[in-house]
Amino acid sequence: MHRLLLLGTGGIAAHHIEEFARIPECEIVACVDLLPGKAKAFAEANGIARHFESLEEAIGWGGFDAAINATPDGVHKATTLALIGAGKHILCEKPLAPSYPDALAMTEAAESAGLVNMVNLSYRNSPAIQLARKMVEASEVGELRHVEAAYRQSWLVSKAWGDAMTEPQWLWRQSTAHGSTGVLGDVGIHILDFASFGAAEDFVSLKAELVTFPKVEGGRVGEYVLDANDSVAMSARLKSGALAIVLATRFATGYANDLSLSLHGTKGALKVETDGNRSTLSACLRADVDKGEWRELQLPEVRRNARRFADALISGENGDPSFRRAADIQKLIDAAFESSASDRRVTVA
Numbered sequence: 001m002h003r004l005l006l007l008g009t010g011g012i013a014a015h016h017i018e019e020f021a022r023i024p025e026c027e028i029v030a031c032v033d034l035l036p037g038k039a040k041a042f043a044e045a046n047g048i049a050r051h052f053e054s055l056e057e058a059i060g061w062g063g064f065d066a067a068i069n070a071t072p073d074g075v076h077k078a079t080t081l082a083l084i085g086a087g088k089h090i091l092c093e094k095p096l097a098p099s100y101p102d103a104l105a106m107t108e109a110a111e112s113a114g115l116v117n118m119v120n121l122s123y124r125n126s127p128a129i130q131l132a133r134k135m136v137e138a139s140e141v142g143e144l145r146h147v148e149a150a151y152r153q154s155w156l157v158s159k160a161w162g163d164a165m166t167e168p169q170w171l172w173r174q175s176t177a178h179g180s181t182g183v184l185g186d187v188g189i190h191i192l193d194f195a196s197f198g199a200a201e202d203f204v205s206l207k208a209e210l211v212t213f214p215k216v217e218g219g220r221v222g223e224y225v226l227d228a229n230d231s232v233a234m235s236a237r238l239k240s241g242a243l244a245i246v247l248a249t250r251f252a253t254g255y256a257n258d259l260s261l262s263l264h265g266t267k268g269a270l271k272v273e274t275d276g277n278r279s280t281l282s283a284c285l286r287a288d289v290d291k292g293e294w295r296e297l298q299l300p301e302v303r304r305n306a307r308r309f310a311d312a313l314i315s316g317e318n319g320d321p322s323f324r325r326a327a328d329i330q331k332l333i334d335a336a337f338e339s340s341a342s343d344r345r346v347t348v349a
């Protein structure tokens with residue numbers, strides 16, 4: 001049995017409880033949260049045996065061999081390095097870090113310590129994206145020409161998930177001083193991974209425009225200066241020369257949490273859609289190309305991230321998406337910042 005520590009008991013922690021409840025080889029044995037009383041309440045509500053108010057206390061206790069890092073983005077690096085220092089395997093939330101150099105430092109530390117290191121790029125759990133990639137690899141769409149990817153959320157307007165102008169879990173996501181890299185680190189990382197995983201090839205250059213829209217008088221709410229980007233639109237090229245457009249936004253009214261990816265090749269096209277729960281994959285292939293007819297495909301069972309993390313703990317062989325993959329995507333995010341600031345296309349090495 002692998003004993004897991006859950007670090008951070010905020011919004012995403014419930015997802016990890018649900019995911020690991022399906023994994024018989026893993027048990028969440030303790031949780032940590034900095035806010036007084038929060039870990040205790042979470043432990044009681046979820047039947048977790050131990051709780052702590054600092055990572056140091058949990059490491060001092062030491063009764064776990066792996067950790068799920070579910071702290072806010074700006075906290076990932078210091079806490080992950082502390083866990084690596086203590087010899088713990090890690091499933092870290094995305095984005096791995098606020099910049100490529102930080103993400104690379106974390107990757108190298110985990111790899112040189114020989115620890116399992118994965119990042120919860122949770123849309124890999126979509127059976128539609130997994131099947132789409134297999135079909136692209138099997139050349140079912142021919143040579144890729146166009147990729148269109150969008151991640152649409154609306155929590156800056158919609159109250160479906162709470163009030164973005166008063167609740168801390170939404171305010172830190174709008175503030176660079178609180179470690180946020182805006183929509184890029186929040187969901188841009190998901191859609192860049194989703195697009196290049198589905199296309200089965202990497203991005204090699206991009207031109208991005210980042211926008212921070214006015215939201216409140218004076219642009220701040222208490223300690224939170226709302227300066228992080230809200231939306232990004234980019235054009236990009238993939239290694240094969242395919243032309244991509246990518247949109248990520250928190251201002252897409254009408255959509256709560258929707259990802260879409262269209263892949264158009266010389267032999268046909270695929271369209272993936274998911275809201276994180278439901279996924280669909282449609283295809284327009286072979287003779288259907290002449291009629292522009294699309295068919296919805298049957299989706300397979302897939303190994304979800306939590307299952308792949310458990311398998312990596314059991315085998316000792318690292319799983320995907322790894323820290324290195326997340327660091328590579330982070331390079332694109334850094335390039336998007338550079339491109340938007342300089343108004344130039346940026347090549348990604």
Ligand SMILES: NC(=O)c1ccc[n+]([C@@H]2O[C@H](COP(=O)([O-])OP(=O)(O)OC[C@H]3O[C@@H](n4cnc5c(N)ncnc54)[C@H](O)[C@@H]3O)[C@@H](O)[C@H]2O)c1
Nearest residue numbers: 008009010011012033034070071072073093094120122169
């Ligand atoms: N994979 C996904 O689809 C997905 C979805 C949502 C959030 N996330 C990621 O999960 C992370 C957490 O997001 P959230 O929505 O749960 O945020 P949140 O603000 O709701 O929760 C974060 C929790 O971490 C605690 N915390 C902060 N610093 C800490 C520390 N040093 N030690 C222990 N606890 C600490 C906070 O008190 C808070 O309770 C973020 O990196 C976010 O990007 C990923």
